[in-house]
Amino acid sequence: MSKRVQVALLLTGNELMSGDTVDSNSSRIAHALAAHKIGVGKKITVGDDPQLLSDSLIELCANAEVVIINGGLGPTEDDLTADIVADVAGKALVDHPKAIEHLEAWCERRGLDLNPSNLKQALLPDGADLVANPIGSAVGFALEVNGALVMTTPGVPVELTAMLPEICDRVATRVGAGTAFIRRLQIFGIGESTIQELVNARSDDWPEGVTLGFRSGLPQLELKLQVDDAALLDNRDDAETLLNELIGDHILGNDDDQLAMAFQRALLEKKMSVTTAESCTGGLIASLITREAGSSQVFGSGFVTYSNTAKNSVLGVPEATLIKHGAVSEPVVLAMLSGALEKSGATIGIAVSGIAGPGGGSDDKPVGTVWMAWGTKDSHRAIRLQIPGSRERFQILVAAIGLDTMRRQVLDLPAIPHYIQRFIHRPS
């Protein structure tokens, strides 16, 4: 009988309920299984409550082929996992000789005596099969429970990670491999509803068996192409081709690619280098560029000129220009850009000056106003934008737009796409 869910996770521990611990173990398990093309269908998380634990285990065993329990394998009283599994399986807890061997070897390596707390960890449900823990004292085990394969794993991430290869092999043997094939694309400057509309308008061309999914973030959007039938795997390429046609200039790359990495690739391809002249972003653009490994190939120097004095002394913006037009103005960002290009010797650059807030706005230039200039010595432009939202959002978006405008220039893509139009200041 095929069940609704291949693999379910039961995560235990009060710290997961209080919010003090973010659950990263289920990501580790899901990623390890994904490499075997096996998906996790359902997760239940409960505290150290025997009744909730056993109710949840019963429910998951009824609906999943494999249940992986994470946590509750330690030596203390709130470690309930072995008890609960034995209880639900209708087995007695018995001393497990191999588990005792494991604990003895573990203690010996550390020059410790085996104490009664440790020995509690060797009390396993009758018939349980050990899952090796090459690192820690916790004893993982596997047992058939109500028609499901139940495996227990420790909550300590490094121990869990060490046990995952064996766990994955056992899961793959049980369920057979091959479900979800997911390709992720990173997107900037277009929203999910717009993408959905563009795709809907071409629904005849959308390939069979490919599901489109989204995950929004700031500043990027992640788009996912999922295929459940291995025979239709190549259809992802067709979907990607269509997406390239529809929104190609917004696609940054695959997997976890960031805007700065897409920009770095573009610069390398064109043998160009970049500099930054930042006022209101205060070094964020340079920081995003240099967060990426390999950035020394495209970036030599950047300038954070927050004060007017610095704009003049560091980048050579004429004092008269600052006085006449103010720091947030077209002539100033153009002079900043020119100064940064000259001082750095880079081929392309960005200059931004704006009012991040919460203070510093005026009727004429409210909080959220930014002047941005970008380009090369011979080909550059400047625009005034109005970015709504908090100081944090302002800085994140200005930095992202700055990187994207340069990327567009390097790759000869449309310079001012719709998302930038939206932010352009229009005098009323």
Add this chain to the structure above:
Amino acid sequence: MSKRVQVALLLTGNELMSGDTVDSNSSRIAHALAAHKIGVGKKITVGDDPQLLSDSLIELCANAEVVIINGGLGPTEDDLTADIVADVAGKALVDHPKAIEHLEAWCERRGLDLNPSNLKQALLPDGADLVANPIGSAVGFALEVNGALVMTTPGVPVELTAMLPEICDRVATRVGAGTAFIRRLQIFGIGESTIQELVNARSDDWPEGVTLGFRSGLPQLELKLQVDDAALLDNRDDAETLLNELIGDHILGNDDDQLAMAFQRALLEKKMSVTTAESCTGGLIASLITREAGSSQVFGSGFVTYSNTAKNSVLGVPEATLIKHGAVSEPVVLAMLSGALEKSGATIGIAVSGIAGPGGGSDDKPVGTVWMAWGTKDSHRAIRLQIPGSRERFQILVAAIGLDTMRRQVLDLPAIPHYIQRFIHRPS
């Protein structure tokens, strides 16, 4: 009838199952509810699968007084939440006038036209009550379903956070609230087990009714002082006084205070200003300083000198020094500091040069090596540290240590506390 669980969470989204996204939203919800002394009893996480979603919702409604659903409120086809809730509640999906108003206002603020995808978000179960989303387009709602109060919330963290005060009030009204009085302190450079030991050693002086809690992050640690009995509220002051005595130089401030804000306050108090000369952190230190509102009072300019050429041309590090000692060396960071102080006119500064990795290491200077110089024209020092871990962790920790060493100098605190000692390179 009292149910087994007060509040249950139903978390939806394929990205939560694939392991690509670590679920931090349930921590946000749990923390917000904890301030009302309300606990989360059970969490179920499933992908965008209608059957699994509705089975899970039915089960949670039977066992919990309140079910908070997170995710699946967007405009696209994989956003199933409203459908599922309507289906389980036996209600029709209808256009919700207030939701349409909300979407119209949201689009207007962004200069967008309301499109059919967006309008899908206004289709809510009949009888649903809006939960205000002050930031995003997603429409949260509340509805009685099978004896439970179901509330829906968006997956975008910033939108969820903005909605939590109303959500918590509604939950508290439903289940009855205790009140927890929590004061949060931000800590840097000391771990929770060390703090716990220091406090344990003074347990006689620890005030009645105050519970100490922790939440670890990178680079800061949050410490919580919780009082459940309002009559004992003043005891938090005594606890804070004792903590100041024990670990005062590690306490940055209250609430969400960041290291850079604590540093800004110190600079303002002493009427000082700061500059940065960054190689391996690539602008991150300047970016952290300027992320804080008010930074223009203490920061005029910073320099990102990633290449050797820039260290020479921008900061005046002698070419001979670079050639003789290499970019990652004491003479180079001292010359960078001196150049930055001179060019900026700031009173204190930081210079860092190191190997963030993954490439660029050598036997002599492996990945993770960093030279750091900080101080004023007349009083400065330099140290070589070895920071283990990824490129990202290296940059975060170097930037944080850089800010902290300057903060310590400005405030006359111990210059090299234990945590820095730990990282100091000791030639073997």
